Amino acid sequence: MKQEKAHRLMWLALKEFAPEWTIAGPCVPVSLADPDHWLSGSETFGFVLRHRLTGATRVLGKRRGGDPAASYHRGVSSLVLEAYEGGSTDPMRRYAGEIGVHTVTCALATAV
Numbered sequence: 001m002k003q004e005k006a007h008r009l010m011w012l013a014l015k016e017f018a019p020e021w022t023i024a025g026p027c028v029p030v031s032l033a034d035p036d037h038w039l040s041g042s043e044t045f046g047f048v049l050r051h052r053l054t055g056a057t058r059v060l061g062k063r064r065g066g067d068p069a070a071s072y073h074r075g076v077s078s079l080v081l082e083a084y085e086g087g088s089t090d091p092m093r094r095y096a097g098e099i100g101v102h103t104v105t106c107a108l109a110t111a112v
Helices: 003-017 078-085 090-098 106-111
Strands: 021-023 028-030 044-051 057-060 071-073
Touching: 003 021, 003 044, 003 078, 003 090, 044 078, 078 090
Parallel strands: 057 071
Antiparallel strands: 021 044, 028 044, 044 057
16 A cells, blocks of 8 residues: 555544544654564554644554654554445544544444
């Protein structure tokens, strides 16, 4: 998957599941060559997400970095992005929950 496509799919997923978060940096491929990278599969992408109101930062695809206030998480797999593109939203919803950005809607909260 090309980085541009991964970026577009992540942007759409955030819009749907976590509208208070935005992509704050480029989409980057995550590699085994870098010991700080945190993969999710054979083709993984990293992003920096920022909360629109609080400024909280989530770094996806890295185990650690230079921002002590940020939280670091495994990257997003191209398989998760492809499933989202194909209409299967559950893998992306679970990933968004894992990284702490999923917004539970009132309808979902009352259905549980």
